[in-house]
Every structure is written in C-alpha cells, then in structure tokens.
Amino acid sequence: MRTPEQFNPGPAVLPQRRLFLSALAGAVAAPAALGQRDWNGNNPVRYPDPDIVTLDKRFAKYKTTNTPIKRLYTGMLWAEGPAWNGVGRYLVWSDIPNNVQMRYLDDDGHVSTMRNPAGNSNGNTFDWQGRQLSCEHGNRRVVRYEPSGGFSVIADKFQSKPLNAPNDIVVHPDGGIWFTDPGYGILAAYEGNVATMELKEAVYRVDGKTGAIDKVTDDLYKPNGLCFSPDYKKLYIADTGATHYPDAPKNIRVYDVIDGKSLRNGRQAIGMELSGKGAGLADGIRADKDGNIWVGAGWVGPGYDGVHVFDPGGERIGMILLPEICANLCFGGAKRNRLFMAASQSIYAVYVETQGAHIT
Numbered sequence: 001m002r003t004p005e006q007f008n009p010g011p012a013v014l015p016q017r018r019l020f021l022s023a024l025a026g027a028v029a030a031p032a033a034l035g036q037r038d039w040n041g042n043n044p045v046r047y048p049d050p051d052i053v054t055l056d057k058r059f060a061k062y063k064t065t066n067t068p069i070k071r072l073y074t075g076m077l078w079a080e081g082p083a084w085n086g087v088g089r090y091l092v093w094s095d096i097p098n099n100v101q102m103r104y105l106d107d108d109g110h111v112s113t114m115r116n117p118a119g120n121s122n123g124n125t126f127d128w129q130g131r132q133l134s135c136e137h138g139n140r141r142v143v144r145y146e147p148s149g150g151f152s153v154i155a156d157k158f159q160s161k162p163l164n165a166p167n168d169i170v171v172h173p174d175g176g177i178w179f180t181d182p183g184y185g186i187l188a189a190y191e192g193n194v195a196t197m198e199l200k201e202a203v204y205r206v207d208g209k210t211g212a213i214d215k216v217t218d219d220l221y222k223p224n225g226l227c228f229s230p231d232y233k234k235l236y237i238a239d240t241g242a243t244h245y246p247d248a249p250k251n252i253r254v255y256d257v258i259d260g261k262s263l264r265n266g267r268q269a270i271g272m273e274l275s276g277k278g279a280g281l282a283d284g285i286r287a288d289k290d291g292n293i294w295v296g297a298g299w300v301g302p303g304y305d306g307v308h309v310f311d312p313g314g315e316r317i318g319m320i321l322l323p324e325i326c327a328n329l330c331f332g333g334a335k336r337n338r339l340f341m342a343a344s345q346s347i348y349a350v351y352v353e354t355q356g357a358h359i360t
Contacts, residue, residue, distance in 0.1 A: 039071040039323065039346075051306075051321040052350065058311060059318030062292070067351040069320060072104060072340075073111045078191070079342035080284075081168070083124040083132070083360045084332025091332055093342050094121040096137060096191045104347065106333065119143070120185060120192045123168035123225075123284075123328070126360050133177065135166035137185025137192035142166050142177065142206070155179070155206050155213050161198045165191075168225045168284060168328070170358070172232060174260045175208020182222035182240065203237060205261065216263045217255065221248035225284040225328065229312075230291055230357035233257055236269060238282040238295070250279040252295070270314045272297065277304045284328030284342070288354040292317070296341065298325030307341060322348060331356025 037045050045051075048065040077097040084091055089106040092114055101121060103114035115121075119136030126132055132145045133154065140163050141156035154177060156163055165185025170178050182201045185192030202218035203226065217223075221241020228235055235255045241248030254269035270293065273279040280300040285293055291312040298305040306322035307329060324344035332340055336355040341348040 039074075041070065044068065049350075053319040053321060054317075055319065056311075056315065056317040059309060062288075062309070062318065062352050062354045064351050064353055069322070069348055069350045072109065072347045072349050073102070074346040076102070076345050076347075078327070079344065079347060080122045080327050081124040081135070082328055082330045082332075082340045082342045082347070083126055084330055084336075084340065085126055085130070085132075086332075086336075086359070087130055089334070091330075091340050091347070092124055092132065093328075093340075093347065094118060094124060094134075096120050096122055096185075099138065101134070122166070122185070122191075123179070125169050125171060127171050127177070128173065128175070128359065133169055133171070135169050135179055137165040137167075140165055140186065140192075140195075142169065142179055154211075155204065158199060158202075158204065158213055158215060162195075164197050164199055164201065167223075170226055170228060172208075172228070172260055176260060177206040177208065178216070178226065178235070179204055179206075180223040180226055180237065182224055184222075184243075187244075201241075203263075207261075214261070216261075217266065219266060220253060221245045225282065225296070227285045227287050227293070228257070228358065230287055230289055232260070235263060236285055236287070236293060238285055240281050240283065242281065250281055252282050252285060252293070268314075269293075270295070270310050272308075274300075274304055274308075274316070277301075280304055282308075283326070284330075286329055286331060287357040288331070288352075289357050290354060291357075292354070294329060294339065296326040296329045296343075298327070298343075306343070307339070320350060330360055332360070 049068045076095040080094045082093040091104040099117045101115040101118045120138035121134040123135040142154040144152045164181050164183030167180045186195040200218045202215050203223045220239045223237050224240040225238040238252045250272040252270040255263035256265045282295045284296040293310045295308045297308045305325050307320040309318040322343050326343040328342045
C-alpha cells in the first residue's frame with residue numbers, strides 16, 4: 001500500500017485553467033469530511049456533500065447537490081460484486097472471505113444473508129431473463145441460479161483445463177456472457193482455495209445459445225472489472241496485474257467489439273495516475289448512459305480511494321471519496337440513478353444525476 005504524497009499546487013502564477021484544476025486537486029488532497037463525518041448517520045453532513053468532488057465542470061451535471069453519500073451496511077471482510085435486481089428491488093453482493101452473498105432490500109433497508117455458502121463468489125450480475133450469474137472463486141466457475149432454485153454451471157473449463165478463478169461478469173443483449181479470469185481466488189486461501197494456475201489470465205465469452213466458450217483476449221496482466229459502452233460497441237477492462245507483476249500498468253484498456261463476439265484494437269483508455277497522489281488500482285467499472293466510466297479505485301489512501309469518474313475520452317472529471325478502498329460498484333434503484341459501492345468492509349450509496357447504461 002502506498003503512502004499518499006502531499007499535494008503541491010506548483011507555481012503561483014499559472015494559466016487560468018491550470019490554476020482552477022490545481023485548486024480542485026488541492027481540495028481532493030485534503031477532503032473536508034472524510035476524517036470528520038459520522039458514517040452512522042447520527043450527525044448529518046452539510047450539503048453539498050464535500051466528498052463528492054467536481055474536478056471538471058462537465059461533472060457538475062451528474063452531481064446532486066442536496067444528497068449525501070450514505071453507508072448502508074458494514075461488517076464484511078471484503079465486499080465485491082454488487083448487482084441490482086430491478087424486479088425484486090434489491091441489491092446483492094459478495095463477501096468473499098466469509099463465503100456468503102448478502103442482500104439489501106430497497107423497501108425498508110433490511111440486510112440479510114441471501115446465500116451461504118456461496119462458492120466464495122466475487123462478481124455478480126443478472127441476465128436478460130432476470131437470472132443471477134455469479135463468479136465463484138472457490139469452485140473456479142461461473143454459475144447461473146435458476147428459477148427452480150437450482151443452478152447451472154455456465155463455465156468451469158477452457159480447452160479441458162480448469163479456469164483459474166472467475167472474477168467479474170457482464171452480459172450482452174445477444175445472450176453472450178463475458179467474464180474475466182485473473183486467478184486471485186487460487187492464489188491465497190483467504191478468498192478461495194490455493195491451486196496451480198493452468199491457464200494464462202484472460203477474458204472469455206460464453207455463447208448464450210450454444211454454451212460454447214471462447215477466449216477473447218489474454219493481453220492483460222490480470223483482467224479484472226469489465227463493462228460495455230452504452231451501445232455495446234466497446235468493452236472496457238481494468239488491469240490489476242500490478243498486484244503480482246511489477247511491470248503491469250495501472251490502467252483500463254478498451255477494445256472494439258466485433259459482431260458481439262470478438263475483440264479488436266486494444267488500447268489504453270484510462271490511466272489511474274492522479275497528480276500529487278500517485279496511481280492506484282481500478283477494480284470494478286460501470287458505464288452510465290452518456291458513456292462516462294465510473295471506476296472503483298483504491299490502494300493509495302485518503303483523497304484517492306473511492307470512485308473515479310472519467311469522460312468517454314478518458315479524462316477524470318469527478319470523484320466520490322470514501323473512507324475505504326472501493327472494489328466494485330453498480331447503478332440501481334427504481335430509476336437506476338443510485339450508485340451502490342462495495343468498499344472493503346461496507347456498502348455505500350449515493351444518488352447521481354445520470355443512469356446506468358445497462359440492466360445492472
């Protein structure tokens with residue numbers, strides 16, 4: 001874990017835009033409320049919430065000035081994979097080390113254990129028929145929970161070799177299921193079961209009609225979070241390979257999606273370096289309807305950890321600062337305008353003035 005560097009705004013005389021950005025960066029380096037606010041909600045924060053930070057005026061339209069970041073629940077060991085069920089009006093997420101899936105009910109805020117054991121599940125989503133899909137570290141597979149109460153194994157092998165430990169998952173309108181397999185669940189017993197990695201870290205697609213599995217890319221060190229652009233013509237993939245490979249970049253790559261089945265023209269879309277703070281890791285990612293990419297980020301410290309928001313061109317325009325490392329996120333709520341954030345031991349939520357681009 002890095003120690004955050006002290007922000008230095010540089011020379012006093014700067015062009016107007018640079019001066020404006022420097023002042024904003026200074027605010028990020030010393031957030032007004034993170035070290036003071038009561039996350040239990042007994043002492044409300046003053047509006048506008050100082051931990052929702054505008055870095056560029058383009059972010060202002062997405063910021064609700066009279067809403068707070070709220071901690072909905074705490075007590076997990078490592079929370080991942082939030083997914084919103086629009087029919088049931090609930091949020092499901094994984095607590096990987098505790099081997100459970102948890103559920104938050106929107107109607108009364110009740111939280112309970114939804115599934116135990118859960119195969120040390122990580123990423124979750126719902127398909128176009130409303131069925132839950134989960135990536136299981138412990139069982140090294142992707143499963144779908146059926147309306148009958150049972151489950152189907154979607155993928156557990158590629159070319160007769162066991163998958164490493166599927167991590168994050170998204171669905172395409174053609175029924176295709178796309179998932180990453182960086183292998184974290186077999187590298188330590190804490191989040192799964194220690195085993196030998198038999199496949200190169202990769203991203204896979206399962207055909208929704210035939211069940212055939214294809215490797216779509218293995219050119220990332222450790223592919224982690226992924227999401228489609230609003231029109232499904234691009235696929236963004238976060239690379240967290242720096243956890244195990246010293247030469248791995250801390251970035252998000254983007255690919256052109258060809259015929260909904262393959263990838264081409266991979267290139268860097270987003271770099272995670274923040275001036276004056278350093279570069280952390282991008283984990284879970286989601287697109288909003290305007291094509292902005294919302295990124296769960298961390299492993300730097302206060303003033304960095306939380307959610308970073310990038311415009312479609314890859315420029316950081318806003319941040320939602322949290323007191324914990326943010327792993328994954330999703331849009332949900334009745335209007336799909338509530339951002340749910342799985343951050344280490346807690347689940348947070350905040351209303352925003354946009355909507356998620358996809359069903360979860």
